[in-house]
Amino acid sequence: MSDTLKVVSWNINSVRARIEIVERFLKEEAPDVLCLQETKVRDDQFPEGVFRQLGYNHLILNGQPMHHGVAMISRVPLHKDERFDWQANGEARHVGARLENGIRIENVYIPAGGEIPNRDENPKFGQKLDFYQRMTDWSSSLDTPTILLGDFNVAPLESDVWSHKQLINVVSHTQIEIDVMAKLQAAHDWVDIGRKFIPDPERLYTWWSYRARDWRASDKGRRLDHVWVSPELADKATGHVVHEDARGWTKPSDHAPLITEFKF
Template sequence: MTDTLKIASWNINSVRFRIGIVEQFLKNEAPDILCLQETKTVDETFPADAFRQLGYVHQVLNGQRMHHGVAIVSRVPIAEDDRLDWQANGEARHVGVRLGNGLRLENVYVPAGGDIPDRDLNPKFGQKLDFVERMTRWSEGLDVPTLLVGDFNIAPLECDVWSHKQLLDVVSHTPIEVEALGRLQAAHGWIDLGRRFVPPPMRLYTWWSYRAKDWAASDRGRRLDHMWASPAVAEAAVAHRVYEDSRGWLKPSDHIPLLTEFRL
């Protein structure tokens, strides 16, 4: 049997409030590493013991009170590598680690960008575009095998949203965001693992709004969460899954976890 490494990513929308479903996911799927976004807690109140009890003794945290926050918890040794301020304002939106096999794992939470897709009318939208541009410049200089995961807050393809036509003017699917993400992907030759395993035009969503009375019935989803790999890393990927049923768990996040399995 081939040895594999399983890496998961999940915008949990408050890790303390939703620790129950995090534990459920870890017990069911047993990833080796879990990258979390929007943890919404400072490092001192991160539920570290709950993860340790399940074997995730290696933890790298970059927390922030009430908003943002990212973390990587692991059953295999990891070493903290970087905390990049792509927002250029001190927000806790990134943490990176290196694994013993030389893989660089970067966990990012891209800003949502507000409601109006106009840099002049909505500074948050400009900040989002600038964030992606800084990631693009960083990607150009990468020279080691890297896996970039997280909540990108952009659904790039027409089949990544429930209605391409109705969402063209909605932040997360506007042409300017899609073009920015395309430049980011080209800057390092990133391979979109989600669409490698679930090719277009197949439906693939990772987020459903809390506003829907019945998220599953309306199914107005978007693919905001991604796993991108350097070409050599992508070649080692043997499976990719999204856990859509978790959107219906008790006290769910509006995002669902993704998991990619790699051949060692």
């Protein structure tokens, strides 16, 4: 592989329903590796042909019908793929692989956590916290340079949400979640690439609800998607942007793609 790498993370919210904008994105941006979350399709029904026609011949899939699902689609070879069950119930929420330079990419879709930020009243919230704990345990013994990316479903900073005051007790921005995310980050000294390139307190959103009639005008966004890297890779990242325009394309996902470029 070349010494540059362009990696994208995108919660696509059904790859078959959005295949036209995925194809447009690949033609316009030409990433080396595309990591999708919430593909919502069984592996045997994944629309591989579209990707292969564009030169993306390395596909690692972890799907299931109707819900969840993650995929790695690449123009460069991928090796030693793994699927961790951090949800501990068989849901398809992780896939990872090694690049030829030895660096790993781990693609994760962390649960949203339901509506009530209390594990006793809402088992889904408890599952989310436990998922973070299992990732934290994994991170603490990690000894391979790694890019960890995906939909983390937590917006940790005040500038990661449109209104800290109105969302402080809303799942994705509660102090409980911010604390578990901080523990995960500390377990491997992960570097938050989004905030390396777009420092706090600048506005940084990756998700806008479908409920907004004009999502761009109201701009009630949250930063739910993240790209983190092992400390030794932090200075290898040369650029990072949120492709907000894709949120306005025909039949969009409610998430925008994150584009990160590296030079090794």
